[in-house]
Every structure is written in C-alpha cells, then in structure tokens.
Amino acid sequence: MRAKVDLGVIAYFGLNGAIVFFLLAPIAIVSVFAVNPTPYISFPPVGFTLAWFAKFFANPDFINALWLSLKVAAAVLVLSMLIGATAALALVRGNLPGARLATALFMSPLMLPAILTGLALFQIYLLAGIGRPIWGLVMGHTVVAVPYVIRTTLAVLHNFDRRLEEAAAALGADPARVFLEVTLPLIRPGVIAGGIFAFIVSFDQFPVSLFLVVPKGETLPVVLFNYMKFDLDGAIAAASMVSIALALTVVILLEWRIGLRAYLKL
Amino acid sequence: MPPSPVNPLNPPAVLPGSASVRLQGLSKSFAGTIKALDRVSLDIGAGEFFALLGPSGCGKTTTLRLVAGFETPDEGRIVVGGRDVTEMPVHRRDMGVIFQSYALFPHRTVAENVGFGLRMRKIPRQEIDRRVSAALAQVALTGLEGRRPAQLSGGQQQRVALARAIVIEPPVLLCDEPLGALDRRLRQQMQFELKQLQKQLGVTLLFVTHDQEEALALSDRIAVMNAGRIEQVGAPAEIYERPRTRFVADFVGEINIVDGTWSGGRLLAADGRAMPAPPAAGRDGPGAIAIRPERTMMTAPPAGLLSGRIVTTNYLGGQTLYRIAVDSGASILVKDGRGEGNSVRAIGERVGVLWRAEDAVVLEA
Numbered sequence: 001m002r003a004k005v006d007l008g009v010i011a012y013f014g015l016n017g018a019i020v021f022f023l024l025a026p027i028a029i030v031s032v033f034a035v036n037p038t039p040y041i042s043f044p045p046v047g048f049t050l051a052w053f054a055k056f057f058a059n060p061d062f063i064n065a066l067w068l069s070l071k072v073a074a075a076v077l078v079l080s081m082l083i084g085a086t087a088a089l090a091l092v093r094g095n096l097p098g099a100r101l102a103t104a105l106f107m108s109p110l111m112l113p114a115i116l117t118g119l120a121l122f123q124i125y126l127l128a129g130i131g132r133p134i135w136g137l138v139m140g141h142t143v144v145a146v147p148y149v150i151r152t153t154l155a156v157l158h159n160f161d162r163r164l165e166e167a168a169a170a171l172g173a174d175p176a177r178v179f180l181e182v183t184l185p186l187i188r189p190g191v192i193a194g195g196i197f198a199f200i201v202s203f204d205q206f207p208v209s210l211f212l213v214v215p216k217g218e219t220l221p222v223v224l225f226n227y228m229k230f231d232l233d234g235a236i237a238a239a240s241m242v243s244i245a246l247a248l249t250v251v252i253l254l255e256w257r258i259g260l261r262a263y264l265k266l
Numbered sequence: 267m268p269p270s271p272v273n274p275l276n277p278p279a280v281l282p283g284s285a286s287v288r289l290q291g292l293s294k295s296f297a298g299t300i301k302a303l304d305r306v307s308l309d310i311g312a313g314e315f316f317a318l319l320g321p322s323g324c325g326k327t328t329t330l331r332l333v334a335g336f337e338t339p340d341e342g343r344i345v346v347g348g349r350d351v352t353e354m355p356v357h358r359r360d361m362g363v364i365f366q367s368y369a370l371f372p373h374r375t376v377a378e379n380v381g382f383g384l385r386m387r388k389i390p391r392q393e394i395d396r397r398v399s400a401a402l403a404q405v406a407l408t409g410l411e412g413r414r415p416a417q418l419s420g421g422q423q424q425r426v427a428l429a430r431a432i433v434i435e436p437p438v439l440l441c442d443e444p445l446g447a448l449d450r451r452l453r454q455q456m457q458f459e460l461k462q463l464q465k466q467l468g469v470t471l472l473f474v475t476h477d478q479e480e481a482l483a484l485s486d487r488i489a490v491m492n493a494g495r496i497e498q499v500g501a502p503a504e505i506y507e508r509p510r511t512r513f514v515a516d517f518v519g520e521i522n523i524v525d526g527t528w529s530g531g532r533l534l535a536a537d538g539r540a541m542p543a544p545p546a547a548g549r550d551g552p553g554a555i556a557i558r559p560e561r562t563m564m565t566a567p568p569a570g571l572l573s574g575r576i577v578t579t580n581y582l583g584g585q586t587l588y589r590i591a592v593d594s595g596a597s598i599l600v601k602d603g604r605g606e607g608n609s610v611r612a613i614g615e616r617v618g619v620l621w622r623a624e625d626a627v628v629l630e631a
Contacts, residue, residue: 164369170363
C-alpha cells in the first residue's frame with residue numbers, strides 16, 4: 001500500500017520534472033553557449049566570457065533589428081488587444097448570425113502553418129500594390145496574434161456573471177457606464193493575458209516576417225536567421241539571451257503593472 | 267448571534283417615495299417557444315411586502331425581471347407609482363434589485379459597491395460617504411468598508427447587497443430569492459431583518475421565492491404562480507386556510523385532497539358516502555375538497571368517514587404527523603398534537619379519520 005503511494009509520487013514528480021527539463025534545457029544550453037569563449041558552438045564550455053554580448057551590442061544590424069522587433073511587437077500588442085477584445089465581445093454578446101463560423105474564422109490562423117499565412121499576405125500585398133511597409137508587417141503579425149486575445153477573452157466572457165451588469169444598470173448606470181465600470185474591468189485580465197501572448201508571438205515571429213520584411217528593415221528573428229546561414233558563433237546565443245530577457249521583462253512588467261492588479265485592486 | 271441591525275422600535279411608515287406597482291396583462295415568451303408569462307395582472311400597494319411564490323419555471327422571476335426592466339414584455343403594461351415604465355430603460359427606473367447571487371462587483375470594495383448607485387446619480391463625494399456609512403450601519407457592517415466581496419461571508423455579502431439596494435432610496439425593492447443561498451439558521455435571521463427593514467423604510471418590496479414557509483412568514487400578500495399564470499392572490503392566512511385551486515392547496519404546506527362527485531350540494535366519495543364539506547350549491551360533477559392535516563382527527567375505525575392503517579409516524583416535537591393508508595387506496599395525513607389521552611399511536615394500527623365540514627375547503631375544478 002505504502003510502496004504504491006510512493007511509486008505514484010515518484011512518477012508524478014518524475015514526469016513533471018521531465019517536462020520542465022524538456023522545456024528549459026534548450027534555453028539552458030543556449031545560455032551556456034552565450035558565455036563560452038570558443039569561436040564556434042560547442043559543449044561542454046571551456047571558460048566564461050561576455051565577448052559575444054559585446055559583439056551583439058556592437059553590431060548595428062542586430063540593434064536596429066531589435067528595436068524594430070520591439071516596436072512591431074508593441075504595436076501588435078495594442079492592436080490585437082483592441083481587435084481581439086472587441087471581436088470576443090461581439091461574438092459572445094452580439095447575437096450575431098453565424099457567430100460560430102466567425103469564431104472559427106478568427107481562430108483559423110492558429111490552425112494554419114504561419115508560413116502559409118506569411119506567403120498569402122505577401123501575395124495579397126503584392127497584388128494590391130501595397131509593397132512591404134512596416135504597417136503591413138504589423139498587420140501580418142496581428143493576424144496571427146489576435147486569436148490568442150480572442151481565446152483568452154472568450155474564456156473570461158463565458159464565465160461572466162451577467163447579473164453584475166444588470167445590477168449596475170439597475171443602480172442607474174447607462175449602457176456605456178455599465179461597460180466602463182463593470183464589463184471592462186472584469187474582462188481585463190483575459191485581454192491582458194492574451195496581449196502578453198500576442199507580444200511574444202510577434203516578437204518571436206519568423207515565418208510571417210520572412211515574407212513581409214524588406215532589406216535593412218528586418219526584424220530580429222530574420223536577422224538572426226540570416227546571420228546563422230554564414231556564422232554560427234556565440235553572438236547568436238547572446239542575441240537569444242537578450243531577446244529572452246527582453247520578452248520576459250515585458251511580460252513581467254505587464255503582469256505586474258496591469259495584469260495582477262486587475263485581480264487584486266482596480 | 268450578532269445583534270439585529272434593524273431597530274424594531276422604529277414605527278412603520280410608508281415613505282412618500284414608496285410606490286405602488288401595477289402589472290396589466292403581462293405576457294412574455296422566450297425564443298418563441300415557451301410562454302413564460304401569460305397575461306399576468308397584479309396590483310401591489312405602496313409599502314406592501316409582496317411575495318411571488320411558485321415552483322421553478324412558474325414565471326415569478328420573469329415577472330420580477332420585467333418590473334426591473336431587464337426584459338421587455340411582449341404584451342401588457344407596467345405602472346409604477348402611477349407612471350407607465352414599460353418602455354423605460356433599466357437605468358432610469360430607480361429600482362432597488364437584490365439578486366440571489368448578490369451580484370456584488372468583485373473588483374470593488376464594500377464601500378464602492380454600496381456607493382455605486384449614488385455615484386451614478388452624480389451625488390457629491392462627501393454625501394456619498396455619509397450615506398454609505400449610514401447604509402452600512404443599518405445592516406451592521408460598519409468597519410468592513412475596505413473589504414472586497416470575496417473576503418466576506420455569505421451573510422455579510424447578502425447585507426452588502428441589501429445596503430447597495432436601499433442606499434439609493436428606491437421606491438420599490440425587487441428581491442429574487444435573496445435568501446436562497448444562505449443556510450437555514452442565517453436565513454431565518456435574515457428573514458426577520460429583511461421584514462423589519464422593509465417596515466422601517468416603508469418601501470414596496472416585491473419578493474420572489476419558491477419557499478412557501480418564507481412567503482407565509484414574511485409577506486403582507488402572496489401571489490401563487492404556476493405555469494406563467496397567477497393561481498391565487500391573498501394574505502398568507504388566506505392562501506394557507508382557503509386555497510382556491512388544487513395547485514395552491516398542494517404547493518403551500520401539506521394538505522389532504524379528497525376527490526369525489528358533487529351532487530345536490532354534497533361531495534360524494536367513490537363509495538357514495540357524503541364527505542363533510544361546506545355546502546356548495548350549484549356544483550355538479552367531479553370535484554374535490556382539501557383539509558389540512560392539523561384539521562383532521564383520528565377516531566375508532568367505525569366512527570371515521572374513512573378508515574385505514576397507519577403507515578408512518580413522524581414525531582415533529584409536540585406534534586406527530588401520521589400517514590394513513592385508507593381503504594380506497596389514497597393516503598391521508600393527520601397531524602395530532604394534544605397529548606391528553608391519545609398517546610402516540612403505533613404503525614399498523616387501524617384508525618378512522620374524520621374532519622369537520624367547515625374545515626374542508628372546496629377546490630375549484
């Protein structure tokens with residue numbers, strides 16, 4: 001009896017440990033590469049250096065791409081929260097005919113390989129004579145990022161107690177006030193959680209970006225990919241560490257400034 | 267038990283702001299299928315404690331939601347304080363509403379919840395604070411202003427909901443099973459407090475419940491509803507003592523219904539014997555009478571109108587409820603209280619059952 005329980009506990013921790021290891025090991029290895037002084041990627045490390053970070057920050061191509069990626073991701077964050085939240089509200093509350101179909105349509109970028117979305121957008125831009133402006137890139141990213149916001153907002157809306165809105169209305173709040181005072185604050189955690197996903201999806205976006213960037217206007221993942229085709233040194237690993245750190249910072253900031261607060265205090 | 271927050275010494279008074287509610291032929295269907303309400307008309311006086319009583323799905327909550335303005339009727343008018351509000355949007359109706367789930371805003375403090383309606387009315391900050399404190403004092407929640415609803419017990423949440431509804435001084439208070447989520451003990455205490463508060467404020471209170479005991483204990487008048495219609499309207503004693511229909515008799519309390527055939531003003535049972543009942547001249551054909559268990563008596567078998575065998579005995583403390591399987595196949599409940607002479611009878615004992623004609627109620631077909 002006792003042995004059985006212990007076995008279960010061991011299996012439980014073993015399995016979960018394996019999952020965490022599987023998820024984190026690549027990052028750990030990349031972080032090792034980033035500080036290993038050998039001019040090529042190798043394991044185990046033979047020393048410690050920050051030279052690869054210096055190389056990364058000294059390269060204007062990297063830095064420009066990093067800035068562009070951050071700006072695009074920030075724009076995608078705002079756009080996809082706006083579009084995703086309003087779409088989710090319309091889908092749940094709008095009494096729209098064909099709301100299920102519309103939901104499936106909104107979600108379709110999740111099912112489709114992003115590279116197809118990228119190719120399709122590229123062809124549409126070409127046919128429409130738009131070219132490849134930055135806002136085109138932002139829109140491309142938004143298309144793939146919006147489903148995340150819709151999904152998280154829908155989850156909140158499905159558990160939403162409509163009586164809260166009725167209570168506010170009965171207390172004298174007109175429909176606009178009801179939305180601002182009750183609906184919005186209560187769906188905000190869902191919208192922000194989706195927004196965080198949207199930011200990361202954009203910041204990490206490679207397949208869609210590949211088709212929509214122009215030379216000298218490439219996002220960080222594309223620049224890194226091009227760099228790797230010729231050099232495979234620690235600068236790549238250093239770039240990865242920097243982008244992981246940046247993404248993490250933004251997530252933590254958002255969560256801390258707005259996300260958690262929405263749960264604890266208005 | 268915490269002290270009662272309501273001062274029972276305050277004399278009842280009908281506030282000038284309290285309003286009558288008149289429903290005229292309200293009908294409502296949902297999704298074109300079920301008729302949730304079928305031409306419901308009611309006159310509720312200003313300052314009245316009025317209960318809508320019925321099983322789930324009888325239309326009582328729909329009626330309340332129509333009065334609040336959450337739904338619009340397909341037909342009929344709603345007149346509050348002499349003013350037709352049928353087309354008026356919810357936020358202009360000035361109704362106090364209390365939900366079964368309380369519907370407190372989870373992202374706001376107790377004080378913010380209670381002050382919400384005042385803030386919507388653009389009342390100055392200081393007056394809001396003053397009135398919120400007064401309302402919280404009225405429901406014995408002083409000191410909890412800064413808490414969030416999730417940090418309160420069920421009873422406290424109920425009181426916040428009450429304070430939030432009364433602080434706007436509504437002419438009508440609408441309550442949808444407001445005590446349904448509380449345990450029995452707390453429920454009884456809140457019933458008492460709600461009744462006291464209603465009398466003290468003089469507010470018209472429309473109360474929805476499926477709990478007949480609660481309706482009988484609290485209300486000035488009750489409307490018993492069934493399948494979207496009103497079966498009977500009356501004071502609690504009237505509803506209990508003189509149910510008009512089989513549904514009301516059955517729904518409110520325990521009752522014995524004896525079926526028979528009216529002939530010459532008398533109700534004849536299947537074996538042709540006349541059952542004691544008030545004379546009902548002009549009735550003919552199948553009919554029924556109802557007698558409360560506490561109005562029936564047990565005797566020796568030959569002396570009874572019906573005879574049978576005791577099947578179960580439920581000792582209720584002071585009284586015993588007997589279920590007797592009578593020979594015709596039906597079962598009759600007898601509540602026997604007076605201990606003198608008649609000790610608790612045993613299961614299986616053969617007894618006769620009888621009642622006085624004036625204690626039987628003639629049911630409409």
